[in-house]
Amino acid sequence: MIKVLFASSEIYPFAKTGGLADVSDAFPFALKNRVDISRITPLYSFMQKKSLKPYESFVLVVGETDYEIEIFTQTDNGLVTYFVEAPFLSTTPHLYGDATGDYPNNDLRFGLFCRAIVELSLRLGIEVLHLNDWHTALSALFIKEFNLNIKTIFTIHNLAYHGVFTYSTLSNLSIDSKHYNFEGLEFYDRVNFLKAGITYSDLITTVSPSYAQEILTPEFGCGLDAHLRHHQKKLSGILNGINYNTFNPQSGLDFPYDNNTLENKHKNKVAFIKQSTLKDPRIPLFVMVSRLVQQKGLDLLLESLEEFLQKRVNLFILGEGNAEICEKLQTVAQKHENFEFLQGYDESLSHKIYAVADFLLMPSRFEPCGLNQFIAMHYGTIPIVHAVGGLKDSVHEQTKECGKGIVFENQTKEDFLLAIQRALEFKKESKKFKATIEFNMECDFSFTHGSLEYLKLYESLV
Ligand code: ADP
Ligand code: GLC
Numbered sequence: 001m002i003k004v005l006f007a008s009s010e011i012y013p014f015a016k017t018g019g020l021a022d023v024s025d026a027f028p029f030a031l032k033n034r035v036d037i038s039r040i041t042p043l044y045s046f047m048q049k050k051s052l053k054p055y056e057s058f059v060l061v062v063g064e065t066d067y068e069i070e071i072f073t074q075t076d077n078g079l080v081t082y083f084v085e086a087p088f089l090s091t092t093p094h095l096y097g098d099a100t101g102d103y104p105n106n107d108l109r110f111g112l113f114c115r116a117i118v119e120l121s122l123r124l125g126i127e128v129l130h131l132n133d134w135h136t137a138l139s140a141l142f143i144k145e146f147n148l149n150i151k152t153i154f155t156i157h158n159l160a161y162h163g164v165f166t167y168s169t170l171s172n173l174s175i176d177s178k179h180y181n182f183e184g185l186e187f188y189d190r191v192n193f194l195k196a197g198i199t200y201s202d203l204i205t206t207v208s209p210s211y212a213q214e215i216l217t218p219e220f221g222c223g224l225d226a227h228l229r230h231h232q233k234k235l236s237g238i239l240n241g242i243n244y245n246t247f248n249p250q251s252g253l254d255f256p257y258d259n260n261t262l263e264n265k266h267k268n269k270v271a272f273i274k275q276s277t278l279k280d281p282r283i284p285l286f287v288m289v290s291r292l293v294q295q296k297g298l299d300l301l302l303e304s305l306e307e308f309l310q311k312r313v314n315l316f317i318l319g320e321g322n323a324e325i326c327e328k329l330q331t332v333a334q335k336h337e338n339f340e341f342l343q344g345y346d347e348s349l350s351h352k353i354y355a356v357a358d359f360l361l362m363p364s365r366f367e368p369c370g371l372n373q374f375i376a377m378h379y380g381t382i383p384i385v386h387a388v389g390g391l392k393d394s395v396h397e398q399t400k401e402c403g404k405g406i407v408f409e410n411q412t413k414e415d416f417l418l419a420i421q422r423a424l425e426f427k428k429e430s431k432k433f434k435a436t437i438e439f440n441m442e443c444d445f446s447f448t449h450g451s452l453e454y455l456k457l458y459e460s461l462v
Pocket of ligand 1: 017018019020022289290291318319320344345346347350369370371372373375
């Protein structure tokens with residue numbers, strides 16, 4: 001079996017800020033019987049060290065400094081995860097930054113992580129190193145620089161996050177300045193980690209076929225579209241999936257259900273509405289569970305909100321992120337008894353919200369894949385999505401394909417409100433609505449299919 005190391009800066013349930021953590025949970029488990037796969041991730045200060053086993057320690061000489069690295073392990077259902085404890089990386093209270101912004105030494109934190117990934121790959125005899133997003137991207141450069149016989153595949157989960165630092169990063173991380181050019185990792189007089197991943201990895205994937213096309217255009221390319229077009233031969237798009245053990249309507253709910261016991265979904269809704277500030281459980285419930293950032297279409301939602309709330313709807317939003325967006329949502333929520341906004345991050349509540357809702361809103365401006373729509377459909381909740389990126393590939397209104405929902409083409413208030421209208425009319429056709437829920441709940445949104453596509457890529461490399 002091919003020996004693979006999957007490197008990610010977040011893995012659910014150890015650390016999570018978004019979908020990357022979910023994929024790092026779902027994907028390796030889906031593949032573990034077909035390849036010899038293990039995972040590597042930082043040991044953050046908030047993690048429980050006592051449940052981990054010390055594995056190995058080594059010193060990395062970077063620049064003029066010796067850095068002590070400790071590796072810990074944990075095995076879950078036959079899947080080994082390696083945790084990297086390193087100076088700076090493991091001492092911050094959060095993953096990437098706090099309310100004041102990103103940690104200024106993220107270059108050193110994740111640069112050391114990348115060196116540790118390469119060192120452990122060598123020690124484990126890894127054949128394929130699977131890197132994810134900018135936090136792991138420099139590993140591809142180090143592998144080329146040290147002339148190692150390890151193949152790399154780099155998955156872009158979100159092109160909007162680059163990991164950009166000043167020129168001094170090169171000497172801090174002992175990176176030869178020969179890489180500091182347009183073809184290498186230089187980006188507008190800065191050092192760009194994501195660009196290094198694109199340049200130096202053997203293959204590049206992103207998380208849906210549509211996003212793989214979109215990022216080649218100036219509109220979605222975040223300044224890297226020309227560079228991606230140059231490396232287009234290495235690029236493909238594979239749709240994500242979710243872990244059915246993690247997201248499961250038969251666990252963690254007051255009234256567990258499946259597609260034969262949908263009356264329990266309604267019982268959960270009634271109980272939820274009672275506990276919330278919302279009033280009537282008979283009214284269609286729209287929800288959103290999201291990072292509250294521009295990507296997720298919050299500007300469109302805010303622009304449409306007053307008109308939306310005039311309809312016979314209940315709205316519940318769970319999210320955290322941009323302070324200004326949160327403030328605006330709070331102000332509107334205070335004025336309307338059919339809208340509750342809960343600011344914060346709450347994993348178990350999020351599962352309940354997917355379970356109790358009738359509709360999930362995803363008006364994203366761009367969406368590399370999106371996992372919420374899969375989770376929602378698996379819980380029998382109908383997604384309403386903007387036709388972009390992975391949403392376009394996974395939710396269909398006109399065709400009979402798996403994944404049925406409401407899709408709007410243009411990211412405008414008119415199209416969004418028309419989609420809401422279609423949703424409300426659809427809900428009134430109760431037989432058809434129920435049949436669609438049942439249909440979606442039978443669809444396979446797990447990583448089984450996607451992981452087989454990755455397997456083919458691994459096989460092409462060795
Ligand atoms: P992204 O990675 O861009 O945030 P995804 O749709 O890929 O978007 O994944 C988001 C994941 O994070 C989902 O599992 C979603 O349920 C979860 N999530 C987002 N915001 C919250 C929140 N406030 N509380 C709990 N879970 C959240
Ligand atoms: C990113 C994207 C999201 C995707 C997730 C997992 O955070 O924003 O669309 O689903 O990564 O790949």
